[in-house]
Amino acid sequence: AQKVTQAQTEISVVEKEDVTLDCVYETRDTTYYLFWYKQPPSGELVFLIRRNSFDEQNEISGRYSWNFQKSTSSFNFTITASQVVDSAVYFCALSEVNSNSGYALNFGKGTSLLVTP
Amino acid sequence: DGGITQSPKYLFRKEGQNVTLSCEQNLNHDAMYWYRQDPGQGLRLIYYSQIVNDFQKGDIAEGYSVSREKKESFPLTVTSAQKNPTAFYLCASRNLGSELYGYTFGSGTRLTVV
Numbered sequence: 424a425q426k427v428t429q430a431q432t433e434i435s436v437v438e439k440e441d442v443t444l445d446c447v448y449e450t451r452d453t454t455y456y457l458f459w460y461k462q463p464p465s466g467e468l469v470f471l472i473r474r475n476s477f478d479e480q481n482e483i484s485g486r487y488s489w490n491f492q493k494s495t496s497s498f499n500f501t502i503t504a505s506q507v508v509d510s511a512v513y514f515c516a517l518s519e520v521n522s523n524s525g526y527a528l529n530f531g532k533g534t535s536l537l538v539t540p
Numbered sequence: 541d542g543g544i545t546q547s548p549k550y551l552f553r554k555e556g557q558n559v560t561l562s563c564e565q566n567l568n569h570d571a572m573y574w575y576r577q578d579p580g581q582g583l584r585l586i587y588y589s590q591i592v593n594d595f596q597k598g599d600i601a602e603g604y605s606v607s608r609e610k611k612e613s614f615p616l617t618v619t620s621a622q623k624n625p626t627a628f629y630l631c632a633s634r635n636l637g638s639e640l641y642g643y644t645f646g647s648g649t650r651l652t653v654v
Binding site for chain 1: 575580583584585589630632636642645646648
């Protein structure tokens with residue numbers, strides 16, 4: 424079963440628009456970690472943020488912000504005033520402390536974001 | 541600088557051939573992972589290893605093999621039994637003792653069957 428769901432396959436926005444990428448996760452663990460990665464066309468994964476299950480504080484970093492809500496099992500990512508350079512595929516991922524996969528990251532299928540001028 | 545090196549960046553394979561993808565890290569990380577990425581599928585776990593000389597199957601291990609003879613190296617062999625090997629392969633590592641749970645990724649190998 425898919426543990427991380429990114430329902431939005433593709434999003435297209437015009438530069439300077441705000442955009443929110445949704446992530447819903449599923450786990451029975453009480454201790455887990457959530458991540459967001461950016462994958463530009465070159466293919467490498469760029470780490471954006473990590474959250475542990477005990478820290479529900481929202482976070483803002485420049486134009487990026489994250490909204491973690493355990494009650495709805497969501498970890499959404501918002502880009503404010505989007506720029507063309509934000510165009511990439513964005514992945515949400517889950518790492519469960521009590522999993523039997525060596526703390527491997529469980530990825531969603533990704534959301535492809537296109538920002539046009 | 542510390543990091544993960546994957547080679548080659550591009551690899552072409554004829555049907556029926558085995559190929560080996562290299563993954564080397566100089567971060568002194570304990571755990572290493574191989575992921576496969578297909579368009580629209582996200583990243584799926586192939587194999588992982590938490591200590592030298594030990595490794596475990598991930599979600600899609602069929603048609604692949606690995607070894608972990610050295611802490612810094614975790615090569616992946618795509619065998620002829622893998623029916624659809626064309627994909628982007630990413631290697632990752634992390635330090636098991638790290639409270640930060642930081643993962644480091646390589647830049648990937650794009651494998652194409654010709």
